[in-house]
Amino acid sequence: MSEIAEKIKQAGETFEERIIEIRRTTKVTKGGKNLSFRVLAVVGNRNGKVGVGVGKAREVPDAIRKALVSARRNIIEIPVVKGTIPHEVVGRQDAAKILMKPAAPGTGIIANGTVRAILELAGVQNVLTKAMGSTNPVIMAQATVNGVKNLYSIDKIAALRDITPAQVVRGVKKEG
Template identity: 70%
Template sequence: MREIQYEEFEEKIIEIRRTSKVTKGGKNLSFRVVAIVGNKNGKVGLGIGKAREVPEAIRKAIADAKKNVIEVPIINGTIPHEVIGRQDASKVLLRPAAPGTGIIAGGTVRAVVELAGIQNILTKALGSTNPLNLAMATINGLKELLDPRKVAKLRDITVEEVYKGVRREGNA
């Protein structure tokens, strides 16, 4: 098993939900916490923790988030291209934005995008606005992003040609 090096991650709690299970002896209360961790430099992770007490659930959620960190390609403070992230009934449209635009997003999507280190982005939540599904849809959208440098290398063209869509003679 490989050892994971943790950088200094910032943590944000998105949701704390009280759940109860009815048993013969009464109701058993527990808590579900959804947490986001990120280094504001292209790495972000989502975690869920469940426990009888809130602090324990928070600890579990943050530990889970650190295990599920993904790499996000960021070019000039924004994402390289438009993408739609999906999770169950939630959809999140993520669009690159010009410098100075800022983060145009609701609470859940904003938390994920901020901790990923994106400074300029346009987002829109479509469908269900359940905080857990929105966070997962945002993470799924960020996972789908392709780094232009990797695309250029795969296609054996320059990064400028990836952006401009230039075709070479003989490849048409």
């Protein structure tokens, strides 16, 4: 379990759950067709923490439970600045690319269903996105997570550059 998941478990935070997709899959064997279900789920607290998980089982309720457990284990923290993301980022996974850009207040979340669910539960209110390549919901969800993992907060950028956060915002370069 990730350290963020451990902290959340201790803090007792409440998370909203959302099922993005339930897909029936079939495996053809010598004995016939074996049906199973794959579920893609998202959990988030609408305050910068979100997790995505996939669950597979013979019955839908079991698959949903597994997906939610997986999502809770994979919670990540993303920086949200004034209701949007701090900077433009591209998330990639296999053949999918998700471009995410910060947006002005009042824009809303301009995204497809999978990306929208993840960003909404993360607490992002205004963002522009463009999905390119694969439209498989699982791959798109992973690409979105990979993208938001690469977001840096102003404090983190300031620490990396060894300057103050105010200098990052104003664009002042480090002396010396």
